[in-house]
Amino acid sequence: MFKQSRLKSILFNKCPRCHQGQFFVSNNPYQLKVFDKMNARCSHCGESFEREVGFYYGAMYVSYGLAVAIGVGLFLLMVVLLSMDVLAYLIVYTISIILLSPLLFRKARLVWINLFVGFRPNFSSKK
Numbered sequence: 113m114f115k116q117s118r119l120k121s122i123l124f125n126k127c128p129r130c131h132q133g134q135f136f137v138s139n140n141p142y143q144l145k146v147f148d149k150m151n152a153r154c155s156h157c158g159e160s161f162e163r164e165v166g167f168y169y170g171a172m173y174v175s176y177g178l179a180v181a182i183g184v185g186l187f188l189l190m191v192v193l194l195s196m197d198v199l200a201y202l203i204v205y206t207i208s209i210i211l212l213s214p215l216l217f218r219k220a221r222l223v224w225i226n227l228f229v230g231f232r233p234n235f236s237s238k239k
């Protein structure tokens with residue numbers, strides 16, 4: 113079940129179509145010189161990752177949603193459960209978002225393309 117899930121593509125930097133090829137050039141989001149570099153096509157099935165101009169603008173909304181989810185989760189943990197100061201929460205949240213930004217950038221793009229490209233294990237656009 114997990115093998116065919118879009119979650120596999122999102123979590124493991126895989127092509128949304130075949131779940132075999134790499135979506136980003138490097139698997140490490142903290143390799144800062146290449147963290148945003150994507151392969152133009154899947155090395156396994158040939159699916160294009162450069163869909164159209166401006167396609168990944170929508171990923172900004174996903175990134176925003178992920179950042180808000182982290183903020184709400186951290187608020188519930190620190191302020192509601194642990195009764196910590198709101199200023200401490202804001203400092204930890206700000207530092208967390210800065211440190212997580214390469215990861216959020218990549219996960220947002222993977223979520224976005226997975227909304228439009230479904231899993232088809234035998235797909236090939238290679239000729």
Ligand SMILES: [Zn+2]
Pocket residue numbers: 127128129130131132133154155156157158159
């Ligand atoms: Zn592929």
